[in-house]
């Protein structure tokens with residue numbers, strides 16, 4: 001049997017400076033860890049074919065399907081504030097694009113698929129741990145309703161990769177609305193290649209902002225679109241306690257999807273200064289800094305787009321400033337809207353921001369678990385506030401806040417059961433807590449036991465439904481289970 005995938009290559013119509021054509025490097029012994037069957041079906045792919053020996057070989061990069069013409073994409077990026085003019089897919093290859101059942105075009109990328117012209121000193125490979133982390137967390141994000149790249153499959157390669165130690169190698173098949181990053185625009189702009197820049201922008205508009213093509217200034221409309229999507233995205237991150245960890249401009253997608261799960265982590269105890277990434281010494285990408293950094297990244301996008309915004313530089317700068325000026329209001333509106341849903345409020349009142357902020361302050365003082373506090377607040381909407389009270393040593397402070405909250409709820413009469421149900425739909429019970437993720441990686445890497453990984457993926461697919469018997473997945477880490485540092489996905 002010869003596998004056929006309906007792969008397309010609209011990106012290959014762009015100027016050649018933006019990519020390099022090459023095949024993935026075959027691996028010794030591909031073995032399927034997990035195939036995301038519902039995602040494969042949504043993409044119009046045949047899960048049985050993908051799970052066959054030949055399909056697994058394709059997912060591992062050992063076999064190139066008939067008619068495929070894979071490519072590595074070029075991009076630049078600001079890494080921790082420093083501009084690097086040439087990064088690119090150093091350990092990833094775009095297998096091709098597919099149009100899913102919903103009519104949307106998406107990329108299928110193999111991450112860990114071998115060296116490319118953009119590999120610099122790297123080996124082009126990925127270790128099993130980071131591949132499983134990206135699978136778990138990106139799929140959890142999707143289930144939590146956050147725009148994100150998806151995991152189509154994880155395979156092991158039967159080869160070792162050498163980091164501080166020899167680790168089992170793996171490849172992640174990743175699906176994205178596109179892999180066009182802020183850094184992709186920076187790359188085209190830094191080349192001084194205006195034609196490539198314009199072609200890239202037109203391509204991105206066709207994929208992500210088709211309506212912008214009809215606007216008086218399509219490139220301004222595109223920038224407005226990216227600003228709006230990223231303002232909404234970073235608000236969603238904060239609302240579920242997510243810390244990306246490496247918000248470099250090459251890890252910021254113009255589609256508005258979360259991309260590049262490296263040292264990412266979910267916060268347990270609420271503290272806006274939380275940092276997990278072992279390489280983020282200054283706390284640049286701390287939880288509470290993420291909106292500010294996203295704005296910074298968008299300024300870099302606007303700079304790259306300047307020559308397209310207007311032939312007159314002053315007018316171009318004015319257009320960029322107007323577009324970027326919308327970020328703060330869009331972000332704050334999305335964040336406050338989300339906090340209202342978390343508090344069980346459907347209407348907007350002036351005092352809501354302070355009400356939410358005062359709870360967060362109490363949580364920070366109590367070092368209360370972010371996810372569990374809101375989940376137990378959902379129970380409190382039905383009158384059961386014992387578990388919530390148990391989380392706060394400052395009983396009087398919480399008492400006073402609960403009285404304000406209940407008074408505010410009375411302004412929006414609703415059956416308490418319905419309110420609690422709505423709140424439980426906004427406040428997940430299961431998130432990919434760091435200690436859980438580390439434990440499944442440990443089982444897979446050191447014991448070749450993938451059952452804990454499979455179970456965690458399954459639990460996180462339904463993050464809002466609480467089930468008896470799954471308490472372990474809802475509970476913050478015990479002191480000895482705490483994970484304080486995460487490492488990059490290399």
Ligand code: AMP
Nearest residue numbers: 087088089090091119122123124125490
């Ligand atoms: P990241 O910080 O993981 O987003 O990656 C930054 C850059 O380093 C990208 O250009 C990657 O392609 C490249 N890179 C990361 N790991 C490797 C590797 N093992 N081999 C080659 N390139 C890599």
Ligand code: MG
Nearest residue numbers: 250251259260
């Ligand atoms: Mg990256």
